[in-house]
Amino acid sequence: MEVTYLGVIIKAILILAIISAIAGFGTYIERKVLAFMQRRLGPMHVGLYGLLQIAADGIKLFTKEDFIPQNANKFIFMLAPIITAATAFIALSAVPVFPDFTIFGVFVPSIAADVNIGILFVLGMMAAGLYGPLLAGMSQANKWGLLGAARTAAQFISYEVVTGLSLLAPIMMVGSLSLIDFNHYNETHPWMVFMQPLAFVLFLIAGFAETNRTPFDLLENEAEIIAGYATEYSGMRWGMFFIGEYANMITVAVLASIIFLGGYTDLWFIPGWLAIILKIAFMFFLMLWVRASWPHVRPDQFMWLAWKVLMPLAVINVVITGIVIMV
Amino acid sequence: MITFAFYLFAVLITGLFLVTVMSKNVLYAMTSLAAGMVLISGLFFILGADFLGVVQLIVYVGAVMAVYAFAMMFFDLSRDVKERHDNPWLIFLLGGGIALTLVVMFAAPIMGEAVHALYPPEEGATNPQAVGLVLFTKYLLPFEVASVMLLVAMIAGIILAGKKMEISLSAMDEDILPDTKENA
Numbered sequence: 001m002e003v004t005y006l007g008v009i010i011k012a013i014l015i016l017a018i019i020s021a022i023a024g025f026g027t028y029i030e031r032k033v034l035a036f037m038q039r040r041l042g043p044m045h046v047g048l049y050g051l052l053q054i055a056a057d058g059i060k061l062f063t064k065e066d067f068i069p070q071n072a073n074k075f076i077f078m079l080a081p082i083i084t085a086a087t088a089f090i091a092l093s094a095v096p097v098f099p100d101f102t103i104f105g106v107f108v109p110s111i112a113a114d115v116n117i118g119i120l121f122v123l124g125m126m127a128a129g130l131y132g133p134l135l136a137g138m139s140q141a142n143k144w145g146l147l148g149a150a151r152t153a154a155q156f157i158s159y160e161v162v163t164g165l166s167l168l169a170p171i172m173m174v175g176s177l178s179l180i181d182f183n184h185y186n187e188t189h190p191w192m193v194f195m196q197p198l199a200f201v202l203f204l205i206a207g208f209a210e211t212n213r214t215p216f217d218l219l220e221n222e223a224e225i226i227a228g229y230a231t232e233y234s235g236m237r238w239g240m241f242f243i244g245e246y247a248n249m250i251t252v253a254v255l256a257s258i259i260f261l262g263g264y265t266d267l268w269f270i271p272g273w274l275a276i277i278l279k280i281a282f283m284f285f286l287m288l289w290v291r292a293s294w295p296h297v298r299p300d301q302f303m304w305l306a307w308k309v310l311m312p313l314a315v316i317n318v319v320i321t322g323i324v325i326m327v
Numbered sequence: 328m329i330t331f332a333f334y335l336f337a338v339l340i341t342g343l344f345l346v347t348v349m350s351k352n353v354l355y356a357m358t359s360l361a362a363g364m365v366l367i368s369g370l371f372f373i374l375g376a377d378f379l380g381v382v383q384l385i386v387y388v389g390a391v392m393a394v395y396a397f398a399m400m401f402f403d404l405s406r407d408v409k410e411r412h413d414n415p416w417l418i419f420l421l422g423g424g425i426a427l428t429l430v431v432m433f434a435a436p437i438m439g440e441a442v443h444a445l446y447p448p449e450e451g452a453t454n455p456q457a458v459g460l461v462l463f464t465k466y467l468l469p470f471e472v473a474s475v476m477l478l479v480a481m482i483a484g485i486i487l488a489g490k491k492m493e494i495s496l497s498a499m500d501e502d503i504l505p506d507t508k509e510n511a
Contacts, residue, residue, distance in 0.1 A: 076354050116453055120381040124368075127389030131361060134396055139354055150400055153393045160389055177378075177455060 015092055023246035024054050030288050037292035064235035071141035072232065080139060081237045084132025084244035091125035092247060094118045095254050096179055097280075098264055098273045118179040119171065122255060123163060126210055130156035132244060133212075133219050137229035148228025151218045151299060158306040159209035165314035166202035169321040170259055179255075183263035193260040198317045200260045202310055204286075207252040209306075212245055214291035218299050253283035329373055336369045351407040353399050361392045378454040 028043065028051070035042025043050030068074055095118070130152055137149025170192050171177060174185045186192060193200045209216040220228035230241055257263060257279035264272040297305070343363035350356045364387040371380030402408070412418060462470050 073352070073354050076358055079358070117377045117381050117455065120378070120385065124381045124384035124389065127385050128365060130389065130393060131358075134393065135354070135358060138396070138400065146400060150397065153397045157390055157393050160385070164385075176453070 012093065016089060019089065019092060019247050019250060020243060022250065023243045024058065026246045026249070026284070027057065027242070028054050029284075030291075033285065033288040034292050037289070061236050061239040066237065067232070067234050069140055069142065069232050073139040073141075076135050076139035077232075078237070080132050080134075080136035081233065081240035081244070083135065084129060085240045085247070087125050087129035087132070088244040088247035088251065091122045091129070091251050092254075094121045094125075094179070095251060096183065096258070096264070097254060097276060117177040119167060119177050119182075119255075119259070122179075122251060123160070123167070126248060126251065127156065127160050129244065129248065132241065133229040136233065136241070140229075140232040142231050144226040144231045145229055147225045148219050148231070151225075152229060154299075154303065155209060155212075155216070155218060158303060159206045162202055162206040162306055162310045162314055163210060165311065165318060166199045166206060167259065168314075168318050169199045170196050172318070172321055172325060179258050179263075182259050183265065186258075186262045187265045191260065191262045196260070196317070196321070198313065200256070202314050202317070203256065203260070205305075205310060207256065208287065208290065209302075211248040211252055211287075213249065213287050215294040215297055216302060217296065218302060221296055223296065249284060249287055250280065253280045253287075256283050332373050333370070336366050336373070339363075340366045340370075351410065353402055353408060357392070357396060357399055360395070361388055364388045364392060376454065378458055 031053070032042045032050075034040075043053040046052040046056045068077055133152040134149050137145040137147075137152060139145075170182070173192070173195065174182055176182070182192075189195070212219050218224075218228075220230050225231075230238055233241065254276075257276055261279050261283075262275070264276040266272045267275040270278070340363050343359040343366065346359040347356045347363065350359070365384065368380040368383040368388075371377070371383055
């Protein structure tokens with residue numbers, strides 16, 4: 001298990017490059033999937049089947065005027081999108097995606113930072129990600145932004161509780177916080193989703209809330225609060241919020257695949273690396289599917305859901321799991 | 328490498344917390360406090376206490392600071408805070424005195440070289456396991472007392488905040504809300 005500094009740096013750069021590219025491509029896929037669900041064509045004009053739409057969007061974002069409102073706190077205003085993007089990428093550094101492999105005779109563990117409390121680190125980093133929207137909303141001297149920031153704080157704090165508690169039951173069964181141990185557990189047991197279906201559903205719902213996806217995108221619900229925390233942002237600063245959001249979606253998809261869906265173990269004739277890519281792609285598709293299917297929820301319904309339904313269910317799930325393990 | 332990382336973190340944390348204390352801008356103070364909390368978890372990671380480091384991240388950065396931020400939303404953030412100092416020397420002496428006492432308190436055992444772990448971690452136990460072992464054996468009573476205190480605080484919070492919990496304002500018709508009209 002030789003871990004070299006060079007290897008870590010290469011992996012960090014690879015994560016950055018690949019995830020940013022996927023985040024860009026994700027916008028295209030999202031539009032196409034939404035269009036398909038709504039019987040439209042989606043982007044068609046730029047390139048073959050609109051494939052170059054990403055390039056057009058990128059040029060637009062980069063060349064747009066970088067606007068900072070007059071009364072805004074300039075430094076914090078500029079810092080906020082960077083926080084969102086950075087925390088999303090840091091969270092990905094502790095997530096294993098592929099099985100370990102050997103390339104050019106060098107053994108490569110497929111994780112940038114193998115901390116033995118992997119899950120908690122990822123959750124903690126995603127929790128720190130709330131400062132992006134929060135500071136953005138508070139610094140821009142805009143009432144809609146402030147409302148978005150208030151909703152950020154409420155939503156993230158509430159749903160972190162649900163994420164943590166829902167993952168507690170699988171953690172108790174595996175007896176470890178390392179994502180690699182989770183993967184090994186799935187090799188010898190049936191997939192976690194069959195043993196902890198409730199935890200899986202709770203984790204999914206909370207994951208949607210923490211990545212700010214559509215049924216729960218109250219932070220920037222355009223029908224109620226213009227664009228929430230992103231009201232005053234334009235150009236690449238706005239783009240960075242969305243790179244962060246897509247990176248977080250991928251993180252949640254990877255976490256769900258590894259913890260609940262068997263991770264990168266070989267599945268029948270499918271090799272492990274392909275299996276996990278398919279799982280992640282399915283989870284990503286699921287997020288778009290849900291976005292196309294469900295309307296926004298009202299903020300008070302949303303808080304009601306977190307504290308009166310999901311959290312008690314998660315606690316009951318933990319208690320029952322504990323009793324079953326003990327007996 | 329570890330020494331370098333420690334001094335880097337130490338300087339950054341001290342600098343950030345100085346900004347928190349000195350700055351008159353709420354946003355700067357809050358942001359630097361949160362950033363300092365993140366870097367403190369770095370210190371835990373250097374010491375190999377991964378679990379505590381992540382707890383620091385989740386509890387202080389994710390929850391406590393976000394609640395501070397909630398409170399800060401009641402202020403006009405684009406303006407500097409006017410602080411009222413009736414007696415700056417008193418504040419200086421009290422603050423400095425408390426800081427000095429704390430430093431002496433924590434440094435005293437190190438100076439006397441009398442620091443040794445009373446409950447060294449079990450061989451082969453991972454980080455969370457080591458914390459759990461100590462927590463549920465030696466420190467069980469303080470742990471339970473703390474949990475009861477938190478429960479009391481939680482119930483008190485619910486009672487204070489939840490006086491009209493059954494009534495949902497957004498589900499009401501506007502004409503049965505006389506209070507809001509009077510206030511507006």
